[in-house]
Amino acid sequence: MxxxxxxxxxxxxxxxxxxxxxxxxxxxxxxxxxxxxxxxxxxxxxxxxxxxxxxxxxxxxxxxxxxxxxxxxxxxxxxxxxxxxxxxxxxxxxxxxxxxxxxxxxxxxxxxxxxxxxxxxxxxxxxxxxxxxxxxxxxxxxxxxxxxxxxxxxxxxxxxxxxxxxxxxxxxxxxxxxxxxxxxxxxxxxxxxxxxxxxxxxxxxxxxxxxxxxxxxxxxxxxxxxxxxxxxxxxxxxxxxxxxxxxxxxxxxxxxxxxxxxxxxxxxxxxxxxxxxxxxxxxxxxxxxxxxxxxxxxxxxxxxxxxxxxxxxxxxxxxxxxxxxDTQSQITKTGNVEATHFKGNISFKNVRFSYIKDEEVLKGISFNVKAGETIAIVGATGAGKSTIINLVNRFYEINDGEICIDNHNIEQYTLTSLRNQIAVVLQDVFLFSDTIYNNIVLSNENITLDEVKKAAKEIGIHEFIMSLPNNYNYNVKERGVMLSSGQRQLIAFLRAYVSKPSVLILDEATSSIDSYSEQLIQEATDKITQHQTSIIIAHRLTTVKKADRIIVMDKGKIVEQGSHLELLQKDGYYKNLYDMQFVNEAAV
The missing domain is CATH 1.20.1560.10 (ABC transporter type 1, transmembrane domain)
Incomplete structure (x- = not known):
């Protein structure tokens, strides 16, 4: 005003x-x-x-x-x-x-x-x-x-x-x-x-x-x-x-x-x-x-x-x-194509983006993800990793370039159908003051409690939920304060899993949790990334070793690409990052 x-x-x-x-x-x-x-x-x-x-x-x-x-x-x-x-x-x-x-x-x-x-x-x-x-x-x-x-x-x-x-x-x-x-x-x-x-x-x-x-x-x-x-x-x-x-x-x-x-x-x-x-x-x-x-x-x-x-x-x-x-802050270019299911082919073509005008976060990056492939994106803080997630979901509009899924520009899809096909597990998990079940399904009446329990058993967290008072009806209170950060992360992972997405994105999903929770998520990750396109953003390189391909970013640009073993042999940015991380962990 x-x-x-x-x-x-x-x-x-x-x-x-x-x-x-x-x-x-x-x-x-x-x-x-x-x-x-x-x-x-x-x-x-x-x-x-x-x-x-x-x-x-x-x-x-x-x-x-x-x-x-x-x-x-x-x-x-x-x-x-x-x-x-x-x-x-x-x-x-x-x-x-x-x-x-x-x-x-x-x-x-x-x-x-x-x-x-x-x-x-x-x-x-x-x-x-x-x-x-x-x-x-x-x-x-x-x-x-x-x-x-x-x-x-x-x-x-x-x-x-x-x-x-x-x-x-x-x-x-x-x-x-x-x-x-x-x-x-x-x-x-x-x-x-x-x-x-x-x-x-x-x-x-x-x-x-x-x-x-x-x-x-x-x-x-x-x-x-x-x-x-x-x-x-x-x-x-x-x-x-x-x-x-x-x-x-x-x-x-x-x-x-x-x-x-x-x-x-x-x-x-x-x-x-x-x-x-x-x-x-x-x-x-x-x-x-x-x-x-x-x-x-x-x-x-x-x-x-x-x-x-x-x-x-x-x-x-x-x-x-x-x-x-009167504020016009909506995504302006919205298409009319309904995305019922993605094969999972994703391509970034010379994408440029900035949160603040004239301060580019992504500086013309290009890469392709094949259907069913699991790729990992690593790099220092501020390299632009999480920005990629925001752009795939169209939380922000790019300045230049093109992002395509299954050979269609994402601007051609309706926002609702696009986001329905993409599930994201963020580092900072937000839970509402409600039951665990409602936090998982988010009022989606098509997902039953039996389906949630079945999914929880498949990824190995059913026992953890059943150990809580009232089980799936346990009220986690505002922002999930009744659960530990690792437990909140597990709930968020289950939330993404039951939505049956075409594309799964994990953004630092194991960066702030205990070893036991990390092991559960790692096992669940291996399970649900077998048959769909997955993008893993990570600081801890132990979580990306099994990825089909690793994209290394620095200051808004892609500096290296390849598998874990290929990148270690190059003696480049990734190897230095890997050596630094594991030397520090060994010292600890």
């Missing part, structure tokens, strides 16, 4: 876009609007009836007339209560359904973003957009827009009735209106800027807390508790100041509005009383009715200022949500 504060009290463009989400709920919109109109008409009945009782039946002491009009007031009161209920329920129902639609649309849009977008975006701020900002949009409809419409209608009807009953008293009551309207306008402009700052600070606070809670082990490991506490205090202080600024504006405006309202009542009593003494057209019933109607006129105006702020907050939140909805 642009951080430039426009100062505009109302943004018609954002308002129009928000109202676009209400089109599918036309009936509810109409009911809410009609109830607001009827409510404004019914609300003025009480002062009119009260005037009639005082002027006619009090003077004549007509008990039957007093009873009749009193019962009539009760009827109008019941009608007002019913219309108020209908109005509040319908407008809030409308708001909740609209934000449901916005959240669904926003979530669907975000799911299609390239990884580059998430690399540069704060998780906490995205959560704020999806949860907090959309809730504010609900208040835009439920507490802002319709409430303002209702209050404006009520004020209009009251003003017309006041002019009809006694235009002189009405003008007396209207004297303070220009001052109050001007003060309301200033208040609205000032409070919008304050609320924009509040939303910015809320997003910053959410982002900070999200990152620190997620990385709490790093915070405590490096004794940063005091530093992070002090940083939090500073951010929280900014958040507090932003809110206090809104409180300051409220504390100025509402007393002013209350004073002006009281002045209007005082003027009505003064002028009306003098007119009665002078035997004018004014009577006691009118003065009582006008005091009631002046409150009905000024109170909504004060509330409109508050509700207009809710309207503005909704538009500020809408602006932030629409910024994400």
């Amino acid at each position: 642009s951080k430039k504060l426009t100062g505009k009290a109302f943004d018609a463009k954002i308002f129009k876009r928000l109202m676009g989400f209400a089109k599918k709920y036309r009936l509810q919109f109409v009911i809410g609007t009609l109830s607001a109109i009827l409510l404004s008409l019914v609300s003025v009945a009480k002062p009119i009836l009260l005037q009639e009782i005082v002027n006619t039946y009090f003077e004549t002491k007509d008990k039957e007339g007093i009873l009749y009009f009193s019962l009539l007031m009760v009827v109008f009161l019941i009608a007002e209560v019913f219309l108020q209920f209908l109005f509040i329920y319908k407008v809030n129902w409308l708001g909740q359904n609209i934000i449901k639609d916005i959240r669904v649309k926003l979530q669907k849009h975000m799911l299609q973003f390239k990884m580059a977008y998430f690399d540069q975006s704060s998780v906490g701020k995205l959560v704020t957009r999806l949860v907090s900002d959309t809730e504010t949009i609900a208040q835009f409809f439920g507490q802002g827009l319709f409430m303002i419409i209702s209050d404006l209608l009520k004020m209009l009807v009251v003003a017309i009735v006041m002019l009809w009953m006694n235009w002189k008293l009405a003008l007396i009551a209207f004297i303070v209106l220009p001052i109050l309207i001007y003060a309301t306008k200033l208040f609205q402009i000032a409070i919008k800027s304050a609320f924009q700052e509040v939303r910015i600070q809320v997003a910053n606070l959410n982002g900070f807390v999200q990152e620190r809670v997620t990385g709490m082990n790093i915070v405590q490991l490096f004794n940063r508790e005091k530093i992070e506490y002090e940083n939090f205090v500073k951010i929280n202080e900014k958040h507090k100041k932003a809110h206090i600024k809104t409180v300051w504006y409220y504390s100025i405006f509402f007393p002013i509005a209350e004073i002006l309202s009281s002045i209007a009542v005082g003027l009505l009593v003064w002028y009306g009383g003098l007119d009665i003494v002078d035997s004018g057209v004014t009577n006691a019933g009118q003065i009582i009715a006008f005091i009631m109607m002046s409150q009905m006129l000024f109170r909504p105006l004060r509330q409109i200022a508050d509700k207009f702020n809710t309207l503005q907050m909704g538009m500020v939140a809408g602006d932030r949500v629409f910024e994400i909805l």
